Amino acid sequence: MSHDATNWAIKQRGLKPTTKIVLWHLCDRFNPDYGCFPSQARLAHDCEISRSTLNDHLRQLEAGGLLRRVPRIHPVTKRQMPTRYILGFEPGFTPDDPTPCPETGHGDNDAENPFAGTEDRADEPSSVPEPCLNSGHGKDAGAVSDFDPDPCPEKGQSRVRNPDTNLVREPLSKPVKEEEDAQARDSDFDRFFDELLSALGFAANAMLPAWWQGWPARQHVCRWRDELGLSTDRIIETATETRRDHPNPPDGPKALDRFMERAAQRDALDAANSVKTKRSRKAQGTPPPSPDELAAFYAAKVNSEEYLPPSMISNAMCEAMLARRLVTSDRLRQRGVW
Template identity: 35%
Template sequence: MSREATGWAGKQKGLKPATWRVLMNLADRHNPDYGCFPDQGRIAADCEMSRRSVNNHLERLVQMGLIRRERRINPKTRKQMSTRYILGFEDDFTQEPCANTAHGIDQKPCAKNDQSRVQNLHTNLVREPVSTTKDFPAETPDPALRCLNACGPGLSEYSRSVIRDTDEVIHGWIEAGADLEADVLPVLRERTATARDRVIRTWDYFTQAVRARQTRREAQAARAGKNAEKQHVRSAAPDSDHVAYLARWINSGARVPPSAVTNTQRDALLARGLVSEAQLRALQIY
């Protein structure tokens, strides 16, 4: 626990009780030397609320400029590590100055405080200074990071920061048979191609579209397999009457285009002795 953190959090005004409770929980778990790294499950248990409610209150604190969330990735395994919560009083909590020094929507301007950086806010209330997918290599094997790479402007900076808490949805898609390249990534590109007003907080938002695309792909593959099997049967056993017809056409001396005789039909003509190899070569049927 950091006395500086809890003292700073206790001075913040204009917060709803539940939001203030989440902020105080973060401050209580702040370590002066290492920072603040509680997972959302722990915050939810301590504050006696659901993870969804915790996420909403964290979003509110971000919008008000009181905290910043920093997603961390293990450089070796590329797996997601616990989120670091940077509180407004910390030295590495950087904010652009706000002309009105207001906390956010419907908030009164805060008084100047030499020990607090809360007054240095930005007018963009949904600003989330979190690294975007540009920081992730395109060839990363992590499906979740590849999904982030695929998303366009329709997935806002804030959405990119909170959606990582639902990465298990992506693994569920893959376990259910969805193909990352053929089903998942195309859906994400299509659904986030343009900016949108609605905030996407979970990968489950795309589940229905991913499953629909998977179903179409599997149906097309099944039809293609049946058609290929039928074609193989026809090619393996060409109709004898048609082969005899081709033999009469070739032996008549008339012009026979090479495309009129398939390789299977050519082999059948030679095997049955209906034409000679020299006749076929003269017609450029090899």
């Protein structure tokens, strides 16, 4: 690695975070004597991104004039070797030619590149062969992912997906709607917290005590709402009631826990009494069933085929059904209730 190279990468401004990480790791792999030629697998592993995403950021760096890529092909085996990355701080650096090649879409200015004859290691053969006649690969070809429809027979088709034609898009880390809702909730809670402090007797612009500063105090107030089930209006109402017996503001949210718990208990008791009152009113408004209705109800049970417990019908009810000729004695014996 080279400290001068990594310092140069850090000083570059206006880059996206991931793009700058790619540039930094390229500079981290730079050797002052031999240059920079990490494999794409190694570079993608260092940056913790996919190879297709890596090629996107490499194109952005190359378009921004911060590096130039020089592909290398072994002259004997015709296999692709790790790309040589010429970084912008190296002496004699010239950006890639923006004029695209008609075959591959990449620039072709090797003739103007002062590194054209020195991009390989000292112990490796020259890596700038003539281009393939079928696809044009071998002379300043682009990233591995930008493969031609008719690949070079020696190199084969790239195994990296083309991000420009990939139909799968990574979802947003946080949907915009949810983020806007979260911001709105934070704004509403800030207004509620200010109203609570005002109800407790704190001035609008006064310096708050340490017990009421920071997120611990706000989180404690949130527990009154989430755990005790108190509404924001109920919390402010209870806080206002505490000022009647305690003219000075409380030392912190914990001093109000007892009052908030009592308010929650009163609300629960009032809710239970309200339910009982509604049930009582409903029961009072409905008259009890008449003897004829009761006899008809139990007779329907006896005459049906559904399960009938023997203790469900009393002897008095059996006599009432027989008197009204709703059932027969044989049916009662058959059902086991007589």
